[in-house]
Amino acid sequence: MSSIDVSDERKVKKRILNSSIEDKRLHWSRLHRFKTTHRLYIYLMGSLAILQLIAIAFFSKGFLLTRSVLENVATEAHVEPKFDKCVILIIDALRFDFTIPVDPHEVGYNPNHHNNLEVFNTHRDSDSSLLLKFIADPPTTTLQRLKGLATGSLPTFIDAGSNFDGSVIDEDNFIKQMFLRNKTIYFAGDDTWDALFNPFLSPLSKPFESLNVWDLDTVDNGVMNYFEEHLFNQNSSSGDWDILIGHMLGIDHVGHKYGPNHFTMKEKQVQANEFIEKIRNQIDEDTLLLVMSDHGMDHTGNHGGDSKSELEAALWLYSKKPNMWNHLSPSHYNTSFLGENYRDVNQIDLVSTLSLLLGLPISFNNLGWPIEEIATTAEEAKLFHEITLNQIKRYKEVSQVITNLDKEEHLQELWAKALINTSAASEYQRYFLESCKDLWARFDYWSIGTGMFLLASSLVLLIIITKLIPSIVIGQMVSEFVPTITIMTLVSNVCFNGIFHVLHQPLFLENWFWCSLFATGVGIIVGCFLTIFDRYTTAWICRKFVEDLSDYWSRIAALFITLHAVLFTSNSFTIWEDKIVSFLLATLGMLTLYEFVFLPKRRLTTALLAAAMGEKKTSLQKKQPLDTESSPLGKFARLVGGYHSIVLIVCTRLSSMITICREEQGEFCTPTFTTANNYSYWCLLLCLIVIAFLPSCFKGYYNICSSYQAAAPIWIGQFLRWVLLTNFAYWTICAMENTIPDWSWDLKILKLTISRIVAGFSLIAANVGWMMGPLCLKLNIHNNDVRSQQATILGYANVYGSQFFLLVINFFMCIMLFNKPLAQISLFLMCNQLLSILEIFDLLKLKENLIGPVSMGLLAYQQFFSTGHQATIPAVQWDVGFVLTERITFPFTHLGIVMNTFGPHIIVALSVALLTLWRQPPTVLKPQTLLARVVSNCGMLLIYNTVLCLSSFVWVTHFRRHLMVWKIFCPRFMLASLSLIVLQVIITLITIAFASGRLIRQINNLFWT
């Protein structure tokens, strides 16, 4: 096919252009200039991309608390157990002041939640009873707290371990230790336990659904019946268990539903009181009773944050053996002022305490210190301290968490002290714990601030460089930008690294790597601003900014961006983002439809504005066609435009019906993107129809400007059709395996073969083919007499767009492979939406307007949601990682997941250049101008996504102690960051560097003037 092209090229050159040597030289010098400019453009955009990457890296470093999980398990126990059995009762959200006697005259006294739980205080003297304030570490959510209680460590948002979905605990914990010592663990209550400890619990355990906060009784009654059966019932073999665990949610749910001051709270507390009393009566002398809560509640009854009332929980240790606890002096247990000065212990202290009491080895990664009162004699205390100290030291040495040299030294000193005097040993633990908290539990506000600052600067730079400064000027300025950026980056690297090396300032940078990143970011910012302020003033930039937003469509675009960015201010809007985005896109369709139907005046002014601004330099012969084009749309154009608007609206509505609902959307959303639907016959049938229709659709869009010539039929009619068919075969096999119950053939090899062929063809072979320059042109000589020098070139009007779209098709084929059948239908609709958007903005002469890239960005998000994704971690379709390989292999698994998750973003990032190139006839614009316009539109898409990313940065930081931060805001921030990175990479490397440059060069070689 390429030979045809070459001959075509020659013919075209020979026939159409009567070139002189002078012209040729002019052309070559121009092309050379273009090559240089193009390279500088790549460098400029690349450095902005690096700046954004650095910004995201800094923010993530500060915000995403990570901790690597070690799977080591402690093995040796050096103590005799004091108890054989243990009953653990967890009462969710039992705040400390609920458990102590409160004087009714005290400030803050409320009869509905005070003095109802007498059981903790009536047995003070007779038996061994110990009530303590139990301080939780934020975040005070049940999952994180249970992890903390069981492991004795500080759970973070990402406990990077071997299993990804974060269900079963990897780390050593006391439940696992009990299990390894062949103890039988019975459990009833909150099903979070089942998720975390499933392998260790007895199969007779009864987990209950915990998410429905309106249900006050199911879990509690379940726990009580379970205890009735296994503890109170004398007839049954109550010796079956060694550990009996109950987790009650009633008080927590009353708090969420009514708040702590409601009378229902009293009922629930009285009920719990009776239940504990009953357990207390029942247990024998060898059994330890442990009642505790995982967190408190604030005055509204909610929890999750780090306020005092949320952190203060209660812990009650009880045994019928007398004198088990060695109480400190009574002043430590002062219950006045709602127990303000009462003795407190940390929740992580539970693991060491419990392990010592039950004779278990202390969990490998424990950071806590045994509660002093459990040691009855001084020798025992010494032994306990030694054991714990050794365990902590071992953990420190194996994990290598302390990297800071000062801290390491200080710890060495404390260790030496502790060896001499064991009573000073807790100093060591305390200091080590503080150091770990700094690493894992505290947001690093300096890094967060730096990330925000760098991203905000990159946003300002993107706006100024790609939108405010006229694209033609930027073309001349790149040669100034690049050296300045390079020099400033070097200078600032030298300065910062020097200062950091000598003075160790600024402290938050930690090591030379982060220091270099920071210095590079600052260097890029300074370099860009220096070049900009060399030519322009702030006042000019502000004026231009306001001016740019002065026309109707730009304002609409700004409105959409603002609305989308404002969504992150509320969890409800973030939850419903999928619907809101498709609502906005449909609104856009309605607006363009209105435009085509009623033709208000503004269209004219915008077009004139664009025409006047675009080429001040590029002469008169261009103005002519633009002027004639910008006269009111003809009847036919309006009809076509209306049709495309309707296509856009209808496709948006149809694809938005495909959804995988988030958990929080609840009853208001019915998931359609289910396995059953994906592999159903009707869905496969629809896929088949899509395969038949998609090439015809493309053909239709190509035929509008008769560019379905030469390469296009090969690409669309052959490649696309066959790849889609192969792809269909792949997914049919998957569906068969899923739906037919006694499917016995092992088609793994066949599946892998198919998928590798498709991926290899679409990503490598097709792209190499594209590099050869497939033209969609045809010379039509038949309608002219032979001697004439005239010939019609079919597809002339869309010579850029038609060729560029073939590249989009390459990626599209690959993305189709990594999407499930319903998502493939959605992507089919996306192609129609995309091409309709291109046609609409071409008809409206809005190629340079903000609205084009913004609508593309909206389209990417709308399709992200309708291809079965949500901004949550469980919604990631991990299974497509195994399309190309059987087990996790570095690039292939990741490629699959990225192609699946960011498919729509990738397509949009490529086709944003089409806004300029679609229906762009050659020889109208200079190559530099064309490239500048492509970059400007790419820049707008980046601006849109940067605004979203920045907004998510700001709001996730603002809501860092919000109840829903890890479920809603943080995943959304991760999505925003990742999609920005993907867009940056695709736009810089493929759209601008690879595709646009090649295409523009080739076409200009062909039609050089």
Next chain:
Amino acid sequence: MPVKKRALPKKSVSFSDDETLTKSRRSGDKNHSQIHDGPPIYVKRTIKTVPVHLLALLYYYIKLSHNFDAVTLLYMLIPLQLAYLTLQFNANTVYGHKILRLRMSLIPISLGAALVLTVPCMLIIILLGAPIAMLLRETWILSAHYCVLGLPAIYSIFKCNFKVGIFKKYFIAVAVGCWISCVMIPLDWDRDWQNWPTPLIMGAYVGAFVGYSIGSYI
């Protein structure tokens, strides 16, 4: 008043409300524009057009009605809108320097037109994201409210033989009201007024109130 007529035997209509555009467009073709630059039709700039009854209805809907009963509201709206049309809107609309009396025969026609318009209106609402299969009745009631709120404008359009686009803005005002009020739906406040389509009806009323009050100034 820009009235556009092409040189075709069939009459075609544009609701374009802009003079400059039409003039610049017609600059080469003056005959046409002269012929069809009919007498000006406009709504007087006066506070007499403020639709107070909409506020009253909104108050009734929010505070008094049982369970946000949109059907009763619709029954109340129709006569009040007709009264508003007669006494306020039509009384302040100037057709070529004079105020015409209400033509009774047009009222059932425009009511019928409103009824017919509910169907495309409903279609648009569904395309913008309303549920497709469920809650169709509620969606229809919403579009009925929308069309009845636009009734004075519909009447006026009939009255001036579709030649004028100035009444378009009243529809736009109601639509914008609806569009903005969608903000309320996703919020997780669990209030019964967040149910479909209550917030949109309220938004439509507010939009209509604003539109009819300041429509003549735009």
